[in-house]
Amino acid sequence: MTKKITLKINGTEHTMEVEPRMLLVHAIRENASLTGTHIGCDTSSCGACTILIDGKSAKSCTILAVQADGKEIATVEGLATAEGLHPIQEGFHLNHALHCGFCTPGMMMRAIELLDKNPNPTEEEIRWGIAGNLCRCTGYNNIVSAIQWTSAKMQGKELPSTEPKFV
Amino acid sequence: MIPESFAYSAPTTLDEALALLQEHGDEAKILAGGHSLIPMMKLRFASPTHLIDINNIPGLSYVKEEDGYLKIGAMTKEVEVEESDIIHNKYQIFIDATKLIADPQVRNFGTLGGNLAHGDAANDHPAVMIALGAEIEITGQEGKRTVGIDDFFHGFYTTAVDEGEVLTEIRIPAASGNYGSAYHKAERKVGDYATAGVAAMVQIDDQGRCTRAGIGLTNVSPLPLRAKRSEEVLIGSDLSESVIEQAAQYASEDCSPSEDLRGNEEYKRHLVKVITKRMLKKAISRAK
Numbered sequence: 001m002t003k004k005i006t007l008k009i010n011g012t013e014h015t016m017e018v019e020p021r022m023l024l025v026h027a028i029r030e031n032a033s034l035t036g037t038h039i040g041c042d043t044s045s046c047g048a049c050t051i052l053i054d055g056k057s058a059k060s061c062t063i064l065a066v067q068a069d070g071k072e073i074a075t076v077e078g079l080a081t082a083e084g085l086h087p088i089q090e091g092f093h094l095n096h097a098l099h100c101g102f103c104t105p106g107m108m109m110r111a112i113e114l115l116d117k118n119p120n121p122t123e124e125e126i127r128w129g130i131a132g133n134l135c136r137c138t139g140y141n142n143i144v145s146a147i148q149w150t151s152a153k154m155q156g157k158e159l160p161s162t163e164p165k166f167v
Numbered sequence: 168m169i170p171e172s173f174a175y176s177a178p179t180t181l182d183e184a185l186a187l188l189q190e191h192g193d194e195a196k197i198l199a200g201g202h203s204l205i206p207m208m209k210l211r212f213a214s215p216t217h218l219i220d221i222n223n224i225p226g227l228s229y230v231k232e233e234d235g236y237l238k239i240g241a242m243t244k245e246v247e248v249e250e251s252d253i254i255h256n257k258y259q260i261f262i263d264a265t266k267l268i269a270d271p272q273v274r275n276f277g278t279l280g281g282n283l284a285h286g287d288a289a290n291d292h293p294a295v296m297i298a299l300g301a302e303i304e305i306t307g308q309e310g311k312r313t314v315g316i317d318d319f320f321h322g323f324y325t326t327a328v329d330e331g332e333v334l335t336e337i338r339i340p341a342a343s344g345n346y347g348s349a350y351h352k353a354e355r356k357v358g359d360y361a362t363a364g365v366a367a368m369v370q371i372d373d374q375g376r377c378t379r380a381g382i383g384l385t386n387v388s389p390l391p392l393r394a395k396r397s398e399e400v401l402i403g404s405d406l407s408e409s410v411i412e413q414a415a416q417y418a419s420e421d422c423s424p425s426e427d428l429r430g431n432e433e434y435k436r437h438l439v440k441v442i443t444k445r446m447l448k449k450a451i452s453r454a455k
Contacts, residue, residue: 020175132270
């Protein structure tokens, strides 16, 4: 038995017939053809599939598509606008916060909710805040810097240096 | 990984959910946060033929003090507990515990009721509930009943919640007087199950005597464990260094950890002793 559901992804409604067992990440990638959301571990450990559901960061490999019926979903594709990059994208870019880029969409979507709830997080709060997202390239330091930079940018504060730091 | 096929219902009242449970029997499973159940279904450890999603039923999510109890609705999400003012002011044990449960995305969905109803001794809330002396409200078509936490866990993935029933509320005797609580688990990495975890609660009178104490242990026994001898030595004592030492020693002796990838038995008993001492001291300092 399939079910007809409507997902509002980045402001656009996508109506689809899905089996109840279809995972949300597959509905987004395959039915809505938005492949910016990645599948990493497929066991809710790595966070590569992180999206926002009604503003809350979620691991879309562990949620059924039918559970998201009628909900507002935000994915990495919705971040940049005609005016330019979203501050979190700019932050990741300028702070060298990605190497291979596989974790980046999930990392940024998670950082958006983190900064939404706590606009001025400490380094420790950032590290706890991204505890559900694994990155195997950067060693996290530049990701933390990127989130600190974005926090400053979004609050109109003086921007920290984006010079590479050697630790 | 994709689960086996199942039918899905999303009732909007508890009565509808109970009727569906009655109709489908043990082939049906309740879907709360889903962050334990869906991974098990993906791995095909669980293959219910009917999922009853109770996320659309209003009124099951709250944290409030009422009638001498802290009441937590079964569908209250970990993040809602983490952000509750009542919890921050009086029940810091939940702040300790939720921070160590999985990760922020999972805590956006995982529920307290689900954590308990899953019946996994490796979960963190069971030990917390044991330390705090919780009662669990279970609702079926015949009405509501209440089960004390010591009678709630029956075995691996089995609890007092029978076929056709739903866990609806968690009740904890409200904090009063000089009351303090704390939780910590040793874990290998974020999101891991506890190598060992200890929940502690104490209440102290104005003369410095311990009037109530609770100690719950995570993942060092087949069932979530109450450290009874530890509690007995604490209650009525002055909570001196030697009493705390004795309580921690009893906890380490009375658990029955099994060797696994997280460590051998001796190491886990050692952890129980060290963490019991630390959590008692933390609870005592919070009570003062």
